[in-house]
Every structure is written in structure tokens, then in C-alpha cells.
Amino acid sequence: xxxxxxxxxxxxxxxxxxxxxxxxxxxxxxxxxxxxxxxxxxxxxxxxxxxxxxxxxxxxxxxxxxxxxxxxxxxxxxxxxxxxxxxxxxxxxxxxxxxxxxxxxxxxxxxxxxxxxxxxxxxxxxxxxxxxxxxxxxxxxxxxxxxxxxxxxxxxxxxxxxxxxxxxxxxxxxxxxxxxxxxxxxxxxxxxxxxxxxxxxxxxxxxxxxxxxxxxxxxxxxxxx
Amino acid sequence: xxxxxxxxxxxxxxxxxxxxxxxxxxxxxxxxxxxxxxxxxxxxxxxxxxxxxxxxxxxxxxxxxxxxxxxxxxxxxxxxxxxxxxxxxxxxxxxxxxxxxxxxxxxxxxxxxxxxxxxxxxxxxxxxxxxxxxxxxxxxxxxxxxxxxxxxxxxxxxxxxxxxxxxxxxxxxxxxxxxxxxxxxxxxxxxxxxxxxxxxxxxxxxxxxxxxxxxxxxxxxxxxxxxxxxxxxxxxxxxxxxxxxxxxxxxxxxxxxxxxxxxxxxxxxxxxxxxxxxxxxxxxxxxxxxxxxxxxxxxxxxxxxxxxxxxxxxxxxxxxxxxxxxxxxxxxxxxxxxxxxxxxxxxxxxxxxxxxxxxxxxxxxxxxxxxxxxxxxxxxxxxxxxxxxxxxxxxxxxxxxxxxxxxxxxxxxxxxxxxxxxxxxxxxxxxxxxxxxxxxxxxxxxxxxxxxxxxxxxxxxxxxxxxxxxxxxxxxxxxxxxxxxxxxxxxxxxxxxxxxxxxxxxxxxxxxxxxxxxxxxxxxxxxxxxxxxxxxxxx
Numbered sequence: 164x165x166x167x168x169x170x171x172x173x174x175x176x177x178x179x180x181x182x183x184x185x186x187x188x189x190x191x192x193x194x195x196x197x198x199x200x201x202x203x204x205x206x207x208x209x210x211x212x213x214x215x216x217x218x219x220x221x222x223x224x225x226x227x228x229x230x231x232x233x234x235x236x237x238x239x240x241x242x243x244x245x246x247x248x249x250x251x252x253x254x255x256x257x258x259x260x261x262x263x264x265x266x267x268x269x270x271x272x273x274x275x276x277x278x279x280x281x282x283x284x285x286x287x288x289x290x291x292x293x294x295x296x297x298x299x300x301x302x303x304x305x306x307x308x309x310x311x312x313x314x315x316x317x318x319x320x321x322x323x324x325x326x327x328x329x330x331x332x333x334x335x336x337x338x339x340x341x342x343x344x345x346x347x348x349x350x351x352x353x354x355x356x357x358x359x360x361x362x363x364x365x366x367x368x369x370x371x372x373x374x375x376x377x378x379x380x381x382x383x384x385x386x387x388x
Numbered sequence: 389x390x391x392x393x394x395x396x397x398x399x400x401x402x403x404x405x406x407x408x409x410x411x412x413x414x415x416x417x418x419x420x421x422x423x424x425x426x427x428x429x430x431x432x433x434x435x436x437x438x439x440x441x442x443x444x445x446x447x448x449x450x451x452x453x454x455x456x457x458x459x460x461x462x463x464x465x466x467x468x469x470x471x472x473x474x475x476x477x478x479x480x481x482x483x484x485x486x487x488x489x490x491x492x493x494x495x496x497x498x499x500x501x502x503x504x505x506x507x508x509x510x511x512x513x514x515x516x517x518x519x520x521x522x523x524x525x526x527x528x529x530x531x532x533x534x535x536x537x538x539x540x541x542x543x544x545x546x547x548x549x550x551x552x553x554x555x556x557x558x559x560x561x562x563x564x565x566x567x568x569x570x571x572x573x574x575x576x577x578x579x580x581x582x583x584x585x586x587x588x589x590x591x592x593x594x595x596x597x598x599x600x601x602x603x604x605x606x607x608x609x610x611x612x613x614x615x616x617x618x619x620x621x622x623x624x625x626x627x628x629x630x631x632x633x634x635x636x637x638x639x640x641x642x643x644x645x646x647x648x649x650x651x652x653x654x655x656x657x658x659x660x661x662x663x664x665x666x667x668x669x670x671x672x673x674x675x676x677x678x679x680x681x682x683x684x685x686x687x688x689x690x691x692x693x694x695x696x697x698x699x700x701x702x703x704x705x706x707x708x709x710x711x712x713x714x715x716x717x718x719x720x721x722x723x724x725x726x727x728x729x730x731x732x733x734x735x736x737x738x739x740x741x742x743x744x745x746x747x748x749x750x751x752x753x754x755x756x757x758x759x760x761x762x763x764x765x766x767x768x769x770x771x772x773x774x775x776x777x778x779x780x781x782x783x784x785x786x787x788x789x790x791x792x793x794x795x796x797x798x799x800x801x802x803x804x805x806x807x808x809x810x811x812x813x814x815x816x817x818x819x820x821x822x823x824x825x826x827x828x829x830x831x832x833x834x835x836x837x838x839x840x841x842x843x844x845x846x847x848x849x850x851x852x853x854x855x856x857x858x859x860x861x862x863x864x865x866x867x868x869x870x871x872x873x874x875x876x877x878x879x880x881x882x883x884x885x886x887x888x889x890x891x892x893x894x895x896x897x898x899x900x901x902x903x904x905x906x907x908x909x910x911x912x913x914x915x916x917x918x919x920x921x922x923x924x925x926x927x
Contacts, residue, residue, distance in 0.1 A: 286461070291461075378397065
């Protein structure tokens with residue numbers, strides 16, 4: 164489990180037993196799973212997403228609950244893919260702790276991630292690389308509704324474009340190669356083009372980047388056939 | 389030990405062509421260590437190039453995805469690029485060669501620690517700086533025309549001052565694939581024998597051209613039918629796995645009772661297959677360039693707007709104007725090369741069939757079938773003669789003699805007077821530029837007039853014409869002007885204008901010799917700039 168930040172707020176968590184004897188979490192009075200049979204409910208839930216799981220080997224689940232739904236999604240993924248990866252994004256740290264205490268769930272392909280602020284995860288390279296695989300996104304409705312604002316902010320996130328806002332995320336190699344500029348990369352390139360000359364040798368790196376992007380956009384992917 | 393970095397950041401065709409240079413460098417400087425910088429998505433092609441110590445990759449699609457996605461911080465794109473470039477930036481290179489004349493390499497070259505850059509790069513002023521006149525020709529002329537008389541690979545060899553080596557192994561052939569391919573092809577060859585000799589194997593490559601064209605089923609059917617019914621030939625269908633190629637194989641197999649041999653080649657297996665062919669019939673694409681690097685004879689079918697990818701002597705290309713005659717042209721070439729008598733429907737063709745041949749200057753294309761357009765021929769050969777003269781070679785007297793004996797006086801005179809007329813316009817602007825340059829100190833008006841004439845002159849280099857290459861070289865010289873002192877810059881430009889004037893005089897001389905009644909005599913003079921040393925000719 165990856166802990167990126169401190170919890171945002173404390174919520175009252177209660178753990179009850181379902182009618183068929185399975186532990187289920189209740190957060191601020193809201194049941195996150197069926198009080199009768201959470202496993203059966205999870206089976207039905209996962210079957211609604213069978214097509215999405217078949218098409219994608221990477222899946223992002225919004226909301227952990229006690230992961231009955233995630234377990235069923237993993238079963239489906241196993242059926243369709245040799246290797247797969249499921250990330251479960253959960254904003255409530257106490258719920259994660261409670262899940263760890265109450266549920267035994269070992270699957271190396273499933274990982275729970277947590278961040279205090281909804282957009283903090285976008286600073287994490289591993290998570291960003293996971294997103295570049297264009298995963299299927301599955302909302303666990305009770306968890307989603309409980310944290311609507313959090314997940315909404317996550318789903319509508321746009322990365323800041325100004326260089327000064329992401330300088331801290333740059334590696335030492337990148338910091339050496341790309342001199343700090345005011346505004347975004349595109350604005351910096353525009354300013355150099357307008358000036359008609361490069362200000363310093365480091366400006367070349369921005370043009371290299373622009374030319375690479377141009378080449379990727381205009382090339383037919385991979386080898387010509 | 390010389391450490392050389394060749395950058396090829398364009399496409400797989402350019403990348404495999406770099407193998408011509410790597411072999412030539414190794415032959416000339418056996419202790420060189422050659423590294424290659426290319427795209428990650430071209431890794432398969434890069435791994436086939438022999439004589440390369442290390443290959444560095446730029447993951448362009450990852451960088452583009454990270455930069456373009458609104459969700460991702462640009463920091464990740466910058467980090468990826470920096471990580472990709474780090475090992476290249478850390479080495480002190482003796483020479484960096486911008487092989488494919490691409491923008492990425494041109495902007496990257498000034499960031500690298502190198503003693504010399506070969507080809508083009510970008511100056512702090514944002515202008516294209518070229519390492520010599522060959523590189524200027526490559527950057528300013530070759531990129532402005534569809535097919536230059538001197539090919540880009542030859543230009544690169546001259547710029548690097550390396551003789552171009554013909555023959556020798558340029559491509560790495562996987563030993564396991566090779567053993568299997570050799571056995572299979574020996575079986576195919578032996579399966580169809582004629583007298584004492586085994587069959588000639590013709591590979592029909594079904595991959596599309598770089599502009600997306602395919603052979604038609606009718607064309608393929610006609611070629612396969614003729615070759616399969618002959619005693620001397622055996623066809624092998626080659627594909628790289630695209631749906632259209634598979635469709636063509638299925639349709640052909642239906643027509644030939646599933647008796648055809650087809651080979652699905654990935655990039656690593658391709659060299660073993662191509663090396664076993666006697667001829668490859670293909671459209672202009674990566675497979676053509678790979679076969680050329682392997683010295684396999686190539687017959688390319690190109691659309692008028694396409695350029696052939698095979699450069700070697702012994703290859704052919706058919707400029708296709710009449711697709712239904714293409715099979716005939718291919719059979720004609722096979723007959724000519726193998727002394728066979730495959731049935732050819734027509735003696736003539738509306739297509740133009742060219743052979744790649746070479747003379748003491750380098751390789752060139754010569755029309756061997758199809759209607760001769762005398763103007764086109766004169767333009768090509770006179771341009772080639774002029775372009776080599778621009779690079780310091782003597783005027784090719786032998787060629788002029790040949791042109792005079794093969795074209796009518798009227799055609800030559802028409803061509804020369806048209807060329808002279810077109811050149812007169814350029815000369816007028818050139819002289820006006822020189823005049824206004826001399827008066828530049830007198831008033832601002834003169835300065836703006838000079839810039840106007842200069843623009844006009846450079847614009848003339850964008851138009852097709854006899855003087856185009858010379859003007860492109862002039863543009864290259866102007867772009868290379870880099871002093872901070874405006875007086876020095878003007879002196880440099882004046883010098884370049886005089887060089888252009890002298891270059892145009894060479895063209896006038898060639899045209900004069902062409903129309904002259906007298907026999908041409910061997911040239912005594914050799915131009916001084918960038919004179920070719922012995923080793924700058926093809927080996």
C-alpha cells in the first residue's frame with residue numbers, strides 16, 4: 164500500500180457483520196456493502212464491468228470499501244489477461260487501516276493507494292505511468308458518493324503548465340538540461356521564436372523536445388509497412 | 389580510437405541507410421567506435437545495423453504522450469527526455485553525424501560535447517548551419533526537390549570525408565534465422581530446377597510504399613503466373629503482417645490452388661530472408677532499403693511522386709504511369725538480367741524503367757525502357773554534371789560528349805537557350821544584389837533594397853531551374869554567416885555572392901560546351917572550393 168499523504172479528515176468507521184457473516188464497513192452511517200451478502204453483491208457489480216475488464220488489463224477502482232468488488236474484478240481480469248494491474252484509490256486512511264485489520268486479501272496485482280488531497284497522486288511517477296496505459300475506471304458507487312468532491316476533483320484534474328509549479332518534480336538531469344523559464348514550455352518556446360534567437364545553449368533542449376513531439380505526432384506509429 | 393555518434397531520428401528507411409555509412413567509416417578507420425541515436429520504436433531496425441557499438445534511444449511516443457496529456461505534469465516528459473539523453477550528453481564525441489538531416493539532431497548537436505559536427509545543426513540565431521557545401525546541398529537542395537542527382541547518402545560520405553564502400557557486410561544477420569532461412573531457400577531453389585541450374589528466386593514484397601500504395605492483385609497475379617509457369621523462376625511472397633498483405637496472400641493463394649510460398653518477416657528475420665533472394669520486387673519502403681543494404685538486387689515500382697529507396701548499382705526502378713504495364717516491365721528486367729525469355733507482351737512501355745549505374749563520380753539513374761523525354765534527360769544529366777562541378781569536380785566532358793551524340797542539335801539548343809534564359813533572371817538579381825551591397829553604407833534605402841534583392845535571390849532557389857542548386861548553396865552560405873559584426877557579415881555575404889556568380893559561370897560553360905560545334909576537350913581546371921580529395925570519391 165502506498166501512503167502519499169496524511170488523511171484529510173477523520174470519519175467515524177464502524178465494522179458490522181453481514182447476514183452471511185462477512186465484515187462490512189459503515190462510514191458516517193453509510194453501508195459500503197450489502198448487509199445481506201457482500202460477495203454476491205460484488206459478483207453482480209463486477210459482471211456489469213466485464214466488457215471493460217476484458218478490454219483493458221489495467222484498472223483503476225475508485226473506492227475501497229472492504230474490497231469485495233475489487234476481488235471480483237480481479238477474478239475477471241485473471242480470466243482475460245495473463246498479467247494485469249488494479250489500483251484502488253481510497254481517500255479515507257482510517258478505512259484502509261480498518262480494511263487491513265479485518266480483511267485478508269493478498270493479490271500482488273492489486274494495490275491500494277491513498278492521498279490526502281485528491282490530485283496529489285498526479286505527482287507520483289508510478290501512478291502517472293499507470294495512467295498512460297489508459298486504464299478502465301470503475302467507480303464503487305457507495306464509496307464514490309461518500310467522497311464525491313474528492314473524486315470529482317481527481318477526475319477533472321488538469322496538470323499545471325507553468326514550469327515553476329512543477330520544478331520540484333523534475334529530476335536533477337532534467338533540471339540541468341532544461342533551464343527554468345517563466346510560464347509554460349510552449350510560452351518559453353514562443354518567446355524564443357519571437358526574439359529570433361536562442362538566449363542560451365539550454366534553449367536548444369526545448370527545441371529538441373518540440374521536434375520530438377512533432378515527430379511523434381506526424382509519424383505513422385512504428386515501422387512503415 | 390575515434391568515437392562517432394550517428395544520429396538518425398527520422399524513419400526506419402533512413403535508419404537502415406545509415407548502415408552504408410557505418411561500414412564505410414569502419415573500413416576507413418578500423419579503430420572507430422560508432423554509436424547510434426534513434427527512436428525507441430525503431431529498435432528492431434537499429435539492432436540490424438552492423439558495426440555499431442551502442443545504440444541510444446529516444447522514446448518519442450512516451451515523451452509526446454506525457455507532454456500532450458492534460459493530466460500529466462510536463463515534468464515527466466522533461467524527465468524522460470533528460471533520462472534518454474543523459475548517456476549521449478555525457479560522452480565526449482570526436483564526431484557527431486546528423487545522418488538523416490532531421491530537426492531533432494540539428495537542435496541536439498549544439499548540446500553535445502563534440503569536436504566536429506557533420507551535416508546540419510542550428511545556430512544560436514536559429515539558422516541552419518551546415519558543415520560544408522555537401523551538407524548545404526543536402527539540407528537546402530535535396531530537401532527542396534523530389535530527387536536530387538547526388539543522393540543524400542553520397543553527400544553524407546563526402547561531408548564526413550569517407551569514401552563510400554560498395555560491397556561488404558552492413559547488416560547483422562541473426563545466425564539462427566539465417567540457418568533456417570538458408571535451408572528453406574535451398575529447398576525452394578532445388579524444388580524447381582532447370583537443366584543443371586536451380587531456380588532464380590524472386591521475392592514479391594506485398595508491403596505498402598511509404599505513401600501507402602499497394603501492388604494490385606492483378607499485377608501480382610500476372611507476375612506470379614508468368615514466373616511460376618517458367619522453368620527458371622520461383623516466387624516467394626513476402627509480408628510484414630498488415631491486414632492488407634494477408635488479404636493479398638489469401639487472394640493469390642486462392643488463384644494458385646494454395647501452392648504459393650509466403651513468408652511473414654519481422655524486422656529481425658528480414659535480413660536472413662532478403663539475403664537469400666536473387667531479386668526483390670517491391671514498392672519503395674523499408675524492405676527495399678534493407679535489401680539494398682544487403683546488396684540484394686532490387687526492382688522498385690515507384691509512383692511519380694515517390695523516390696526509390698535502393699541506391700546500389702544493379703538495382704532498378706520503374707516509374708509507374710501505366711500500372712497494367714508494370715508486370716511486363718518487371719519481366720523485361722528479369723529477362724535482361726538473367727538471359728531468360730519470359731513472355732513480355734509489349735516491346736515498349738508507357739512506364740519509365742531506370743537502372744542504377746555508376747561512373748567515376750558516383751551512382752546515377754539511366755533510362756533503359758520507356759519513352760525518352762529528351763528535355764527531362766538533358767535536365768537530369770546536365771544538372772548532375774553541374775552539381776558535381778559545384779562541389780569542385782571537373783566538368784564531365786565524357787557526359788557532354790554522350791549527350792551531344794545522343795540528342796538532336798535542335799533539342800540541345802532548345803534546352804540550352806531555355807536554361808540560359810532562366811539563368812539570366814537569376815544573374816540579374818545577383819548583380820543587383822552586388823550593386824546594392826556596395827552602396828549599403830550610403831543610405832538606409834540601399835540597405836532595404838539589398839535585403840529585398842537577397843530575398844528575391846533566395847526565393848529563386850525554391851523554384852525548379854538550372855541554377856537552383858547553386859542558389860541553394862548560396863542560401864547555405866548566408867545561413868552560415870555568424871559574426872556579431874555587421875561589416876564582417878556583409879563581407880561574408882559579398883564573398884558568397886561572388887561564389888554564386890562563379891558557380892553560375894560554370895553552368896554557362898557547361899551549356900556552351902553542350903551547344904558548341906567543336907569536340908569537347910578534357911577540362912584542365914578544377915574548382916577550388918571543397919576540392920574532392922582522392923578519398924572523397926566512391927571506393
